[in-house]
Amino acid sequence: MTRRKIIGASLFFTLFGAMATLPPLILLFRFDGFVAGVPVATLFLFGLWVFLVIGAAWFGYALPRDEPHQLPGEERR
Template sequence: MMSGRKLQSAALFLTLFGAMLFMPPLVLLFNLRQRLFGIPAEVIYLFVVWLGLVIATAWFARRLPASGTQSPPSGPDN
């Protein structure tokens, strides 16, 4: 299992990698005349990347601790 710090780094990497996948040079690689079920390959690429990022984000959201949670102080109360 990954530690919290590694998960945070992986989530940051996912954000940067996802932004890179939507940049025009990569999107234009799928600007083809071919269609799948009448849908252009470029649109399919964008939808698949978007869906993958949503699923990956949901996975990270379940595993990363909430940012506002703190453990209660240990020790006797005065």
Template sequence: MMSERKLQSAALFLTLFGAMLFMPPLVLLFNLRQRLFGIPAEVIYLFLVWLGLVLATAWFSRRLPASGTETPPSGPES
């Protein structure tokens, strides 16, 4: 199981990587004349990237604890 710190780092990487996938140099690689069921390849690429990011975000949201929830100290109050 990944530690909380590693999960936070991976979530940050996902954000940066996802933003990079929507940048014009990568999107323009799929600016082709080919179509799949009448849908341009560029639109299919954008939808699949969006879907992947939504699924990855849902996975991270289940694994990372809610912000501000800390475990109380187990020792007696002083």
């Protein structure tokens, strides 16, 4: 993937994370279901959080570092 595509994907990933935590989507998981004594909405939010943290770490690893720009005639230290 090119740098531009990775940056675009990271923007989409950020917007997806923000939209997934909005109340209308969370309310889809609001029912009296429990998994191992934990409400389903709590599991959804925790799972989303883990997914976003892992995704952010991957984007941090995948994006190449910016090299500082040099002016003509300047030496590199």
